[in-house]
Amino acid sequence: xxEWLVVAGIGLLAISGLPGLVLSRTGSSGERVxxxxxxxxxxxxxxxxxRALIAPATAVPIRLGWLVPLGAFHVEVxxxxxxxxxxxxxxxxxxxxxxxxxxxxxxxxxxxxxxxASYGVMVAGMALLGVGRNVxxxxxxxxxxxxxxxxxxxxxxxxxxxxxxxYLYLIATRVATLCVIAAIALLVVALGTSEIEGSLDGGxxxxxxxxxxxxxxxxIKAGVMPLHxxxxxxxxxxxxxxxxxxxxxxxxxxxYSLLRFTSLFTAPPxxxxxxxxxxxxxxxxxxxxxxxxxHDLKRLLAYHSVENIGIIAMxxxxxLIGRATGRGELVALGLAGGLLHVxxxxxxxxxxxxxxxxxxxxxxxxxIDHLGGLGRxxxxxxxxxxxxxxxxxxxxxxxxxxxxxxxxxxFLDVATIRPGALWLIGVVSAALLALIGxxxxxxxxxxxxxxxxxxxxxxxAANAHEAARPMIGPMLVLAALCFAxxxxxxxxxxxxxxxxxxxxxxxxxxxxxALAPLTKLAMVxxxxxxxxxxAAWWLARRFRGAPTQVGTxxxxxxxPTARMQYTSSSFAQMLVASFAWALRPEVKRPELSGPFxxxxxxxxxxxxxxLDRLLVPSVERVDEQRRWVIWMQAGSAHAYVFYVLATLVAxxxxxxxx
Amino acid sequence: MHPIFDPLLVVIMLLNLFVxxxxxxxxxxxxxxxxxxxxxxLTLTAHGERTFEVxxxxxxxxxxKGIVIxxxxxxxxxxxxxxxxxxxxxxxxxxxxxxxxxxxLAVIFSETLPLLPVHKxxxxxxxxxxxxxxxxxxxTTRRKAITQVVGYLLLENGIFIMGLALLDAMPFLVEVGxxxxxxxxxxxMGIIINHISREFRSTDVARLSSLKEE
Numbered sequence: 001x002x003e004w005l006v007v008a009g010i011g012l013l014a015i016s017g018l019p020g021l022v023l024s025r026t027g028s029s030g031e032r033v034x035x036x037x038x039x040x041x042x043x044x045x046x047x048x049x050x051r052a053l054i055a056p057a058t059a060v061p062i063r064l065g066w067l068v069p070l071g072a073f074h075v076e077v078x079x080x081x082x083x084x085x086x087x088x089x090x091x092x093x094x095x096x097x098x099x100x101x102x103x104x105x106x107x108x109x110x111x112x113x114x115x116x117a118s119y120g121v122m123v124a125g126m127a128l129l130g131v132g133r134n135v136x137x138x139x140x141x142x143x144x145x146x147x148x149x150x151x152x153x154x155x156x157x158x159x160x161x162x163x164x165x166x167y168l169y170l171i172a173t174r175v176a177t178l179c180v181i182a183a184i185a186l187l188v189v190a191l192g193t194s195e196i197e198g199s200l201d202g203g204x205x206x207x208x209x210x211x212x213x214x215x216x217x218x219x220i221k222a223g224v225m226p227l228h229x230x231x232x233x234x235x236x237x238x239x240x241x242x243x244x245x246x247x248x249x250x251x252x253x254x255x256y257s258l259l260r261f262t263s264l265f266t267a268p269p270x271x272x273x274x275x276x277x278x279x280x281x282x283x284x285x286x287x288x289x290x291x292x293x294x295h296d297l298k299r300l301l302a303y304h305s306v307e308n309i310g311i312i313a314m315x316x317x318x319x320l321i322g323r324a325t326g327r328g329e330l331v332a333l334g335l336a337g338g339l340l341h342v343x344x345x346x347x348x349x350x351x352x353x354x355x356x357x358x359x360x361x362x363x364x365x366x367x368i369d370h371l372g373g374l375g376r377x378x379x380x381x382x383x384x385x386x387x388x389x390x391x392x393x394x395x396x397x398x399x400x401x402x403x404x405x406x407x408x409x410x411f412l413d414v415a416t417i418r419p420g421a422l423w424l425i426g427v428v429s430a431a432l433l434a435l436i437g438x439x440x441x442x443x444x445x446x447x448x449x450x451x452x453x454x455x456x457x458x459x460x461a462a463n464a465h466e467a468a469r470p471m472i473g474p475m476l477v478l479a480a481l482c483f484a485x486x487x488x489x490x491x492x493x494x495x496x497x498x499x500x501x502x503x504x505x506x507x508x509x510x511x512x513x514a515l516a517p518l519t520k521l522a523m524v525x526x527x528x529x530x531x532x533x534x535a536a537w538w539l540a541r542r543f544r545g546a547p548t549q550v551g552t553x554x555x556x557x558x559x560p561t562a563r564m565q566y567t568s569s570s571f572a573q574m575l576v577a578s579f580a581w582a583l584r585p586e587v588k589r590p591e592l593s594g595p596f597x598x599x600x601x602x603x604x605x606x607x608x609x610x611l612d613r614l615l616v617p618s619v620e621r622v623d624e625q626r627r628w629v630i631w632m633q634a635g636s637a638h639a640y641v642f643y644v645l646a647t648l649v650a651x652x653x654x655x656x657x658x
Numbered sequence: 659m660h661p662i663f664d665p666l667l668v669v670i671m672l673l674n675l676f677v678x679x680x681x682x683x684x685x686x687x688x689x690x691x692x693x694x695x696x697x698x699x700l701t702l703t704a705h706g707e708r709t710f711e712v713x714x715x716x717x718x719x720x721x722x723k724g725i726v727i728x729x730x731x732x733x734x735x736x737x738x739x740x741x742x743x744x745x746x747x748x749x750x751x752x753x754x755x756x757x758x759x760x761x762x763l764a765v766i767f768s769e770t771l772p773l774l775p776v777h778k779x780x781x782x783x784x785x786x787x788x789x790x791x792x793x794x795x796x797x798t799t800r801r802k803a804i805t806q807v808v809g810y811l812l813l814e815n816g817i818f819i820m821g822l823a824l825l826d827a828m829p830f831l832v833e834v835g836x837x838x839x840x841x842x843x844x845x846x847m848g849i850i851i852n853h854i855s856r857e858f859r860s861t862d863v864a865r866l867s868s869l870k871e872e
Contacts (some may be wrong), residue, residue, distance in 0.1 A: 638747065638797070638798050641794060641797040645795070645797075645798055648794065649763070649791075652767050652787075653767075655767075
């Protein structure tokens with residue numbers, strides 16, 4: 001029944017945008033129908049997935065024949081799939097509600113219908129990818145997701161920047177698909193069946209090829225540095241509810257696919273785990289470093305996705321190391337931490353992108369240095385953003401802390417391995433994870449300070465209004481989930497155990513609750529939150545009559561302006577400078593001379609090092625060489641068909657002769 | 659094998675040559691329509707038992723290739739006021755010679771294939787290859803967008819005939835999928851032809867090279 005519920009949910013999502021295509025272009029009936037269908041599909045899907053997560057024994061795989069060669073309609077929802085499915089369905093529904101106010105048909109008559117259709121297709125593809133257990137069905141999900149996402153990103157395709165970002169995404173996702181198809185072809189050979197089930201020995205030569213190809217393909221999809229090049233632009237340019245969904249759920253499907261592939265291998269080589277862990281560390285540290293250098297709000301959040309994918313990859317890396325060395329506690333801690341972080345990141349990054357969307361909707365700019373003082377004008381949005389910021393920084397008692405704690409415990413466990421040099425990896429990784437947390441705090445102090453505190457830097461920010469109710473509702477739900485997962489961790493732990501067991505069925509695993517002090521933590525939180533609430537209530541009572549509108553203390557300077565505030569670049573300057581070896585910031589400094597220097601400008605920008613300094617120049621260099629082949633591209637359709645004809649005749653003569 | 663099976667294949671091959679040699683656009687379209695009808699009948703006669711699926715494919719072939727697509731092409735011709743002449747890049751006689759050469763090549767090539775005896779005696783494979791080659795010749799040597807569409811149509815007819823030889827081996831789904839594919843492709847091309855003529859005031863495919871990357 002779980003499976004059928006999920007399949008019904010996927011079907012409803014897939015068709016959600018279609019009625020709108022034939023309904024009125026100006027009326028709001030299409031968007032309501034779409035939102036209704038997405039919500040109905042999400043309820044069905046979440047119900048099925050939750051049941052599968054809580055009681056994995058209830059899974060009854062659907063196996064139906066299919067006319068497609070190698071294909072079968074083989075759907076199965078185990079606990080691992082269910083974790084990802086719940087997230088996809090939840091964020092899809094919240095995004096659809098949010099879009100009712102954020103992307104109203106009346107305000108976007110040209111692309112509103114197209115966006116809703118592609119949104120439904122994209123989420124349906126994601127959900128199908130998560131449950132399809134036949135290689136063809138899996139690839140169908142993967143491709144539908146990729147194409148749906150491309151169409152959703154390019155909703156505003158009249159803007160040249162959007163088209164550029166869309167093409168980059170398309171190229172990246174093509175490369176990822178190529179790698180995954182190759183991996184799947186080898187997998188079919190190795191398994192001897194086109195169903196994704198069974199188990200393989202990790203030592204076989206084919207296993208290495210499958211892992212490398214799958215890891216590249218999935219890392220591109222997940223946005224692991226240095227394969228993240230498509231991600232910052234796509235997340236920044238897409239409509240915000242699409243960004244929330246992509247960052248919260250789509251890139252996680254890359255992680256899911258990697259987990260699904262690796263789950264088939266018993267006793268994988270140790271270097272698999274170390275590679276994934278190393279990728280995670282690079283992604284985590286550099287992701288947050290690049291985030292600090294950004295001054296586009298959504299681009300900054302996008303780099304935080306790279307960072308958090310890094311943390312998830314660290315968890316997966318620990319689990320792979322555990323599986324390679326036969327240490328169940330490493331598998332339990334690493335994978336539980338990684339999977340919980342998948343959920344957590346979906347919740348808080350979804351929340352942050354929705355908040356960023358409501359800022360964008362109110363001020364029409366993503367430029368942090370044009371914002372400021374929004375805390376007073378957009379109380380709900382700013383409160384939600386602060387909750388999301390605290391959660392993403394991994395501060396207790398919110399959800400981010402729990403998953404990072406599990407990963408930390410995993411690292412500390414790696415540090416106890418003797419003999420060998422693995423312990424060193426554990427120690428260094430734990431230190432780097434601490435660094436990531438610290439930098440994340442710095443980054444979000446910058447964002448909250450520059451966007452929500454202080455004085456508005458532009459008239460757009462000064463005239464900002466609070467978002468409409470359909471936008472605030474989803475944000476509140478996600479903010480509440482940040483608290484719920486943080487405080488309810490002991491309740492969630494058994495579900496995590498089910499998912500971990502689905503990944504490594506051959507190991508005897510201890511429950512997460514026995515490895516990490518989740519219950520104790522929850523017991524500490526309750527009095528702490530009570531005390532904080534009491535203190536807040538007391539303060540509010542004490543200062544009830546105090547003036548609420550006061551200027552910042554200006555050291556006696558009589559004419560302060562909004563431009564004297566810390567900007568996003570000045571706040572981050574020191575940290576950007578210390579990461580200059582990777583960030584390569586471009587700074588245009590004014591030449592100041594004399595006692596009264598003329599008006600001048602300062603500008604700093606952090607470009608994506610991999611994309612703008614490595615990929616684009618090398619592609620251009622290749623492009624310079626193309627005159628050797630360009631004559632073939634005559635630009636005439638006749639010539640192209642002639643090439644096909646000539647090839648065909650040549651083949652006929654060659655094969656016919658021999 | 660039905661007694662009129664091979665004669666029908668000969669008719670199809672003659673229609674190929676007719677398409678290459680005739681100068682009136684209407685006749686080209688009519689020939690392709692006739693070929694579509696012949697294909698439908700061919701499907702019915704290819705096998706002893708007429709199952710539901712065979713009849714469905716035959717009816718669909720006649721309806722799509724014999725009626726719907728020719729109508730679409732005529733409509734496109736009217737809508738964009740195309741001149742009634744085929745404009746070839748090479749003359750009609752060289753086209754015919756190329757077609758004849760292609761047919762000869764097809765026959766020679768089919769001889770060398772390891773076939774079942776029932777197919778070896780029949781003209782089915784030479785006819786299939788010859789039709790595909792004719793499609794390619796039309797595609798490479800005709801200027802108008804509408805004749806390009808006819809080229810694709812011939813190409814697909816060739817593949818369809820090949821499918822008849824494999825009807826028992828090829829999944830029914832593939833057959834229907836190909837038909838659907840063709841219908842959508844022609845539909846889209848019809849739209850594109852209109853757009854081409856609106857943008858460039860001509861449906862001459864040779865002038866489309868302005869889209870080429872420099």
